[in-house]
Amino acid sequence: MELKLNxxxxxxxxxxxxxxxxxxxxxxxxxxxxxxLRKTLETGLMHFYSRTRNKIWLKGETSKHxxxxxxxxxxxxxxxxxFKVEPKxxxxxxxxxxxxxxxxxxxxxxxxxxxxFNPEEVYGKKA
Amino acid sequence: MELKLNxxxxxxxxxxxxxxxxxxxxxxxxxxxxxxLRKTLETGLMHFYSRTRNKIWLKGETSKHxxxxxxxxxxxxxxxxxFKVEPKxxxxxxxxxxxxxxxxxxxxxxxxxxxxFNPEEVYGKKA
Numbered sequence: 001m002e003l004k005l006n007x008x009x010x011x012x013x014x015x016x017x018x019x020x021x022x023x024x025x026x027x028x029x030x031x032x033x034x035x036x037l038r039k040t041l042e043t044g045l046m047h048f049y050s051r052t053r054n055k056i057w058l059k060g061e062t063s064k065h066x067x068x069x070x071x072x073x074x075x076x077x078x079x080x081x082x083f084k085v086e087p088k089x090x091x092x093x094x095x096x097x098x099x100x101x102x103x104x105x106x107x108x109x110x111x112x113x114x115x116x117f118n119p120e121e122v123y124g125k126k127a
Numbered sequence: 128m129e130l131k132l133n134x135x136x137x138x139x140x141x142x143x144x145x146x147x148x149x150x151x152x153x154x155x156x157x158x159x160x161x162x163x164l165r166k167t168l169e170t171g172l173m174h175f176y177s178r179t180r181n182k183i184w185l186k187g188e189t190s191k192h193x194x195x196x197x198x199x200x201x202x203x204x205x206x207x208x209x210f211k212v213e214p215k216x217x218x219x220x221x222x223x224x225x226x227x228x229x230x231x232x233x234x235x236x237x238x239x240x241x242x243x244f245n246p247e248e249v250y251g252k253k254a
Binding site for chain 2: 003009010015017019024025026028029051071072073074075076077080082092093094096099100101102103104109112
């Protein structure tokens, strides 16, 4: 099928919301270029374009915490995607289920999730 | 409080996911610059920066379908926000509850929501 998407607004990238298809928790936001989208649809596993590393990456390539695509939704302007996924483990590289593990409180950011793994054990120590 | 956010990655903008705080439905994704964020936090109503119109806009200024902020979450990289909101009406300018009213099917995009209002009645006829 011909899927018309507007990659131009962000210079070749589309933002994508990643939501747990069972719990409806928003897990992360990432960016996809056309190649990352093609690989995601072909494999059924979320691939993103890293803006800092300038490359495609398979989410879970190190941690094995893959995101298995269950449903793909497209917004009205065809410039944003919503992926409903089954996460194979906690999503955030800091060790939390979601990247949104802090909320804005009266005076500071409050951590509202429990840490589920030690990042150094999964990703190795930072240099 | 001092809230450190990285507006630099997208040239002064942060992407923001808007989620219904009761139903957990993802309603839309918008972009905020520093002024839109300040107005949102001051008023408790979502303001966005329009990339096509180059201006701040109050969501609901025409339709009265305001988004009342209930909770603000910040991601690990401090470059993306998640707003849990109470929507005062359907969110999408096409008349649907959510901007993500279509899903990717086998052969085409399938509409998966019911239309809740006629856009011409709310926004006027397009020129």
